[in-house]
Amino acid sequence: MNISNQDTCMKKFIGCDLGGTNLRAAIVDVENGAVLHLASIPTLAREMHETVMHRMADLILQVIQAAGMNKKDIGGIGIGVPGVLDLEKGETLFLPNLPGTWPHIPLRDTIKGLTGLPTALLNDVRSITNGEWRYGAGRGVDTIAVFAIGTGIGGGLVINGRLHLGLGGTGGELGHTMIDFNGPTCGCGNNGCLETYASGPAIAALGMKAVSQGRTTKISELCDYDLNRITPKLIADAAQAGDEIAKDIYEKAGFYIGIAAANVCAAIGPQRIIIGGGVAKAGELLLDPIRRTVRERVHVMPVDRVEIIPSQLGDNAGIIGVACWAAHSGDR
Numbered sequence: 001m002n003i004s005n006q007d008t009c010m011k012k013f014i015g016c017d018l019g020g021t022n023l024r025a026a027i028v029d030v031e032n033g034a035v036l037h038l039a040s041i042p043t044l045a046r047e048m049h050e051t052v053m054h055r056m057a058d059l060i061l062q063v064i065q066a067a068g069m070n071k072k073d074i075g076g077i078g079i080g081v082p083g084v085l086d087l088e089k090g091e092t093l094f095l096p097n098l099p100g101t102w103p104h105i106p107l108r109d110t111i112k113g114l115t116g117l118p119t120a121l122l123n124d125v126r127s128i129t130n131g132e133w134r135y136g137a138g139r140g141v142d143t144i145a146v147f148a149i150g151t152g153i154g155g156g157l158v159i160n161g162r163l164h165l166g167l168g169g170t171g172g173e174l175g176h177t178m179i180d181f182n183g184p185t186c187g188c189g190n191n192g193c194l195e196t197y198a199s200g201p202a203i204a205a206l207g208m209k210a211v212s213q214g215r216t217t218k219i220s221e222l223c224d225y226d227l228n229r230i231t232p233k234l235i236a237d238a239a240q241a242g243d244e245i246a247k248d249i250y251e252k253a254g255f256y257i258g259i260a261a262a263n264v265c266a267a268i269g270p271q272r273i274i275i276g277g278g279v280a281k282a283g284e285l286l287l288d289p290i291r292r293t294v295r296e297r298v299h300v301m302p303v304d305r306v307e308i309i310p311s312q313l314g315d316n317a318g319i320i321g322v323a324c325w326a327a328h329s330g331d332r
């Protein structure tokens with residue numbers, strides 16, 4: 001199905017986020033990126049995919065109703081999905097953070113059937129990438145790379161004015177580019193991926209190590225000597241308070257992200273590199289070493305012109321991005 005430009009202008013789209021903890025859905029004005037109505041319910045992922053898909057469809061229909069709209073006002077639904085998809089078949093293939101991992105689950109056609117609306121799927125970080133590109137930190141340029149640093153490290157690319165999908169939509173997994181081919185084992189099965197060095201858990205582990213080794217650091221006081229309370233935010237707080245060990249942890253994480261970003265510079269020549277996700281709330285603590293590393297390590301392109309900046313749209317980036325994706329991709 002092709003959605004004409006005129007219809008796209010008139011209609012709103014639904015952006016939906018299938019999270020491990022929450023299902024979120026909103027009506028998005030794809031002409032300006034405004035989120036008009038947002039609702040969130042627990043995913044209850046343990047109840048497995050059939051139940052979760054029905055809850056998602058109900059949530060979407062409720063959002064339309066609560067906004068005082070009808071289905072005919074809605075051009076379609078985009079769903080951001082945390083994992084590997086078959087975009088052609090509209091199936092989930094592997095969702096590592098959801099019970100049962102959702103192999104070959106026909107998410108697109110199920111939601112389309114339950115709501116009667118055209119539905120499109122997109123990986124959750126590619127959704128964020130699309131949102132940041134259209135209405136956030138990537139606005140106005142045609143080639144960007146996004147790193148989303150959280151529990152894992154997700155990524156996405158826009159190249160020459162198009163969201164880059166690659167083989168089956170798998171392109172852009174920047175967290176699984178390799179820092180050291182002999183490095184620690186990654187959740188993906190490879191060794192030494194960026195994610196094993198600079199994700200939230202990797203940063204927390206460096207803090208835990210410092211405390212358990214008895215080093216003198218504010219991290220110990222802030223966590224009250226309870227290793228389980230150490231988070232990237234707690235380490236950032238210690239660093240902001242001047243703690244050298246905490247600063248060094250962010251210095252290391254930023255260095256590794258910088259190495260991955262340098263490789264991306266060589267590969268696609270981005271005008272901007274956007275750093276988002278919960279860990280990026282550390283701000284300059286993380287951005288400064290990323291920028292420094294990229295400047296030092298890239299010599300084959302005009303690296304001074306590459307802007308390395310924080311994301312702008314926060315938690316709504318994915319919902320905005322996937323709604324825009326639905327608007328521009330049609331029923332796919």
Ligand SMILES: [Zn+2]
Binds near residue numbers: 176187189
């Ligand atoms: Zn990996």
